[in-house]
Amino acid sequence: MAVPAPSAPAATASFTNAGPAGFWQRAAAWSLDAALVAPFAGWLAWPWIAAPAQAWLDQVRALLQHTGQTMGAAIIDGASLPRLAITLLHDPALHQATAAIRSATWAMVWPALLACALLGAIYHVAGECSPWQASPGKRLLGLHAADRRGRRLGTGRALARYSAGALSWATLNLGHLMATAAPEHLALHDRCSDTRVRAARTGLPRWARAWLVLLAIAGLVASAWLAQAAGTVMQAALERALFWPG
Template identity: 45%
Template sequence: MTAPAAAGFWQRYAAWSLDAALVAAPVLLFGWRRLATGGPRIAEAFAGLADAVATAMLDALAAPGAVLTAWLQLTADPRLQAGAGALTDAIVAALGPQLAAFVVLGLLYHVACEAAPWQATLGKRVLGLRVADAAGQRASPARALLRHLAGALSWLTLNLGHLLAALPPQRRALHDRIAGAMVLQAGAAASRPPRWARAWIAAQAVAGAAAALWLLAAMQAVLQAAVERALG
């Protein structure tokens, strides 16, 4: 029988994204009404901030004296502060409860599954992965919990902590190293995920790029309209 090998980076990402989708599904289902009503409020607050930015910029350009000084004073403009506060409040009201539910549900899901006899979430099981301690044995609930909580550090390092999982031979992310854990793959290490997993990752990349382009176009349209209103 072939000994388990360290799981590759893309296998781990495919498993994580599947699990994230599973956890997000009930959160979105039960929080859809709040998101539906919060979306227009966020758009309205952003439009208000754009109006404040455009008006403040025109005032700075028309102000006598050093232009640079006027521009530096924009950050202290009460109109901008009020607009930014309104946008922040709208975002928190619409997304805050859903994000909190996603975090709590994700913690319970990952810790319970990875400390169980099968040592894996559903996403990891589909990819043939399992979480183990440094000796390759089943991780305790405390170790699984520490690993999940330490994952915040991998995110806070701008994903550099996650990228450590791409470095052979151990392929351990930052949170794996902190918790004394590892992610193993049954059999010989695969050079890349299976075809369906590659298609899943590609679909995420396409959807992410499309969403980013749509968001940029929408923001540009709002800002342009704000400038036109400021110009009268």
Template identity: 45%
Template sequence: MRPAGFWRRSAAWSLDAAVVALPVLALCGKRLQAAAATLVEAWSALVDAVAQRMAAAIMATDAVAAPDPGVLLGLVRGSMRDPALLAAAADLQSALLTLAGPPLGAFVAVFFAWCVAFERSALRATPGKRALGLRVAAAGGGDPGAGAVLLRFVAGALSWLSLNVGHMLAAVPPDHAALHDRISRTRVVLAAGAAERMPRWAAAWLALQGVALLLATAWASAAMASAMQAALDRALRG
């Protein structure tokens, strides 16, 4: 058996995830729109509450010639107990759960059926794995069996809950076995005739995801900073 590498497996997983996620998001579209509107309102309320606290801190420190560290520390501690801040944070958390919970639950359910059905079939691979020339096999070779395929998916939760350390184990030679591979005694291997080198289109697909993540992070950071500055300006003006 030729074990598959980490990046090749990542490309295959992300292909399967994209195929499953698109219809799930489409079905949850109306619910997501309503939940997103609630999330925006909750975020705005939290930003305003934080800005009010920051404005109070600025005015308090301006009232003395040299800001006292003890005063600043007291302001920080007071913020942690501020009922308005705590309530706004709780509302934001609730809005996030409302937004992400239903589509995430639907995605996991559909992805479970997708992975188990394809990996237990004669193909022994999801469409994403097949596109990358991968197959799921028992640790000793051959058919992994229904129980191993089921355990493999369930154990995958541990790879996520370990902050992806479980997934990163797939980068460790010689077995390239992730945590859920080891628990279920399965392996992801290259199919007969598959090239050792990952296809260029798969590398481009991964690079595209990386660029999209960077752009999304930059946009979100800029949007949050802008919203906070606007709220602080409003608070300082009274």
């Protein structure tokens, strides 16, 4: 005799005794979800990103080259460091380059943000309204989203929760850091949408800790590479100004 598959209520019965999800559990789940959504969002937005991205690179390179050349000229003229700082602060070309970078940055960022927001809405709302009450990232960490009574979110409540997440980002992530506060570990968007994130177990599994460490290392490596690339461009411009003036 075949054993019937568990129904949705049976599948979610284990959520009854779940406790509040901690900050690092939620951070690991979010980063996993972002790693899944971001590549598709970038692919969709690429036709609108490609040209601004190239313009951004060109403007940054021009800014670094101009700064290096200005520093080289100041060294040749024997200018002091305060005088060099004043020269750079009042340099019209430097102001124009900075404004161009800001413009190119906005033109590059908004299509990516829009694509991430739209794809993320479908991704998270569908996951949190499903019998698992979780996006794939939350599911891997044993987390689920629910209302105050532990019930599955409807589409409207899940969408409201996702939309309220913009407030947590707009507060420079202070809204997310609110989830560090015990005992409920409620982020700003949890409070705004009257929802909860619950965990079937406490703490992070080893693989999730390794994942977060890997992300931190990748961020440091990327920052070091960008700093080195910027330094290389500026050093080349400085050397041209010092050794091949004019």
